Amino acid sequence: MSVEFQYIHKAFDTENGKPKYILKDVNLTIGDGEFICVLGKSGCGKSTLLNLLAGYLRPDKGRIVVNGKDVDGPSEERGVVFQQHALFPWYTVRENIEFGPRLKKRKDVHELADKYIEMIGLKEYEDAYPAELSGGMAQRVGIARALVNDPAVLLMDEPLGALDALTRDTMRKELVRIWQLSKKTVFFITHSVPEAVYLADRVIILAEGQVALDEPIRLPRPRDIRSEAFENYVDLFSEHLSGGAQEALIAE
Amino acid sequence: MKADFAQKLPFGGRMMSFHDGLVLSQFAPEPHVEEDVVPRKILEERKARNDKYYKAISLAIFFVIWQVICYLNGQANWFNPVFLPSPLMVVETGWQYLMDGTLVTHIGISFFRMIAGFAIGVVVALVLGLAIAMRRDVDNIFSPILNMVGPIPVFAFLPIFLIWFGIGEASKIALIAYATFIPLMTYIIDGVKATDPLLIRSAKSLGATEWQVFTKVILNSAMPHIFAGMKITLALTFSALVVAEMMGASSGLGYIIVNAKNWFKMADMFLAATLIGLEYTLFYGFLCLIEKRLFRWKAVASGKAVEK
Numbered sequence: 001m002s003v004e005f006q007y008i009h010k011a012f013d014t015e016n017g018k019p020k021y022i023l024k025d026v027n028l029t030i031g032d033g034e035f036i037c038v039l040g041k042s043g044c045g046k047s048t049l050l051n052l053l054a055g056y057l058r059p060d061k062g063r064i065v066v067n068g069k070d071v072d073g074p075s076e077e078r079g080v081v082f083q084q085h086a087l088f089p090w091y092t093v094r095e096n097i098e099f100g101p102r103l104k105k106r107k108d109v110h111e112l113a114d115k116y117i118e119m120i121g122l123k124e125y126e127d128a129y130p131a132e133l134s135g136g137m138a139q140r141v142g143i144a145r146a147l148v149n150d151p152a153v154l155l156m157d158e159p160l161g162a163l164d165a166l167t168r169d170t171m172r173k174e175l176v177r178i179w180q181l182s183k184k185t186v187f188f189i190t191h192s193v194p195e196a197v198y199l200a201d202r203v204i205i206l207a208e209g210q211v212a213l214d215e216p217i218r219l220p221r222p223r224d225i226r227s228e229a230f231e232n233y234v235d236l237f238s239e240h241l242s243g244g245a246q247e248a249l250i251a252e
Numbered sequence: 253m254k255a256d257f258a259q260k261l262p263f264g265g266r267m268m269s270f271h272d273g274l275v276l277s278q279f280a281p282e283p284h285v286e287e288d289v290v291p292r293k294i295l296e297e298r299k300a301r302n303d304k305y306y307k308a309i310s311l312a313i314f315f316v317i318w319q320v321i322c323y324l325n326g327q328a329n330w331f332n333p334v335f336l337p338s339p340l341m342v343v344e345t346g347w348q349y350l351m352d353g354t355l356v357t358h359i360g361i362s363f364f365r366m367i368a369g370f371a372i373g374v375v376v377a378l379v380l381g382l383a384i385a386m387r388r389d390v391d392n393i394f395s396p397i398l399n400m401v402g403p404i405p406v407f408a409f410l411p412i413f414l415i416w417f418g419i420g421e422a423s424k425i426a427l428i429a430y431a432t433f434i435p436l437m438t439y440i441i442d443g444v445k446a447t448d449p450l451l452i453r454s455a456k457s458l459g460a461t462e463w464q465v466f467t468k469v470i471l472n473s474a475m476p477h478i479f480a481g482m483k484i485t486l487a488l489t490f491s492a493l494v495v496a497e498m499m500g501a502s503s504g505l506g507y508i509i510v511n512a513k514n515w516f517k518m519a520d521m522f523l524a525a526t527l528i529g530l531e532y533t534l535f536y537g538f539l540c541l542i543e544k545r546l547f548r549w550k551a552v553a554s555g556k557a558v559e560k
Binding site: 074075082086088089091099 | 450460
């Protein structure tokens with residue numbers, strides 16, 4: 001499904017009687033099946049942009065169009081993975097994953113859940129409650145819960161930040177594999193530049209509430225993170241993020 | 253050949269002296285036994301289980317001391333023994349009540365009033381509390397009224413209730429229900445409002461309707477608050493019960509106290525008070541039991557703040 005942000009303005013506060021815009025005139029078109037990564041410093045409005053697309057917030061000006069229809073509140077066609085796992089503490093791992101399919105009264109709920117529990121490697125923990133899981137495990141359940149619902153657009157707000165380096169790597173590869181199979185449109189927020197270059201078709205950098213850079217990544221998949229072309233992309237984005245300062249970032 | 257073999261033995265095949273034995277024992281591999289380690293968390297749980305017995309013992313000692321004081325008072329005459337009946341006298345009084353058949357009636361009627369009032373109070377509080385918490389218009393209509401009436405001590409209404417509902421059961425149950433409903437409502441509203449908005453968001457993005465968000469997220473999240481509220485409110489329910497039975501009643505545990513006062517029967521007063529305490533404890537324990545079963549998900553991660 002294609003996603004269009006048109007003339008988006010969003011403010012939470014006023015200053016001298018005028019709205020203090022977090023997002024100011026954001027225009028962005030995401031093609032069907034495209035994998036977009038949004039980079040930006042904290043406070044640049046990237047999470048706000050995601051909350052708008054998810055339908056939790058409404059723009060003050062402008063509109064968001066998904067597949068020809070205006071966004072009007074949250075919907076199962078736009079699945080969300082949150083920064084914190086946001087699992088239901090009163091449900092077990094399995095019940096959390098089955099939440100979406102059960103609402104739709106699907107017949108194959110159990111098999112579906114089995115498949116995803118297997119994928120995230122938590123077979124032993126399927127009857128555990130979220131309070132019994134480590135942060136990384138809980139986050140994996142959060143990702144599985146969104147994926148099992150098979151949304152056409154997947155919104156992810158720094159979903160891998162809480163994971164350890166090894167699991168994060170596995171999840172990135174898994175994510176690319178799932179995306180290539182299902183051809184979902186993915187809207188992915190991160191602050192890790194190499195992660196963005198590894199995952200995305202296109203990288204958007206937000207700065208001061210506006211699109212500062214919109215750059216497609218022309219690298220074949222699977223991507224070699226040690227190749228020179230990869231490094232060049234990382235350098236380009238790092239430079240943009242650090243505001244042109246020539247200091248090298250200690251990335252990850 | 254023989255010598256070679258002897259060389260391989262410890263101490264070259266000599267007879268082992270005591271000293272050699274001591275030395276050898278230093279090098280002897282430790283016998284492979286499964287280590288007897290019990291996780292601290294489990295030890296902690298065992299200790300917690302023992303706490304129950306300690307508490308029971310403490311209670312028993314309390315009664316023993318009481319009995320001893322009464323006995324010594326009988327010997328030394330510190331104060332008039334009528335003022336403080338001994339536990340055994342209270343038990344004896346209870347036995348008399350039981351024998352003439354009135355004890356069961358009194359306990360039964362008190363229990364019925366309490367249950368009926370508590371149940372009605374909880375149901376009304378649930379309906380109104382959830383409606384107020386979920387809907388702004390209901391909140392605007394009812395909250396100001398409840399905020400005005402709520403702080404008035406419940407017992408100020410007893411005479412009014414007596415006139416409105418008559419001297420029978422209705423006025424008593426109404427008072428008990430009212431005493432339950434007012435404080436419980438606050439807990440219900442707080443419970444609903446404390447729902448993590450992130451969970452509501454995630455449910456909606458998984459395709460939940462407003463009603464499904466309410467039943468699957470908000471209710472689940474508010475339930476522990478509601479139960480905590482019920483446990484706290486229970487004490488108020490019981491005081492309402494006793495007060496209601498002290499005025500315009502001819503049966504019940506509260507009635508025993510008032511009646512005993514007229515005849516200066518101290519043991520009867522202590523008996524009724526003890527029974528009220530027991531009934532409360534029983535009901536409180538019952539609520540705790542339900543709570544424990546319902547909210548297993550809450551208990552799983554709770555450990556000690558710092559292990560010792």
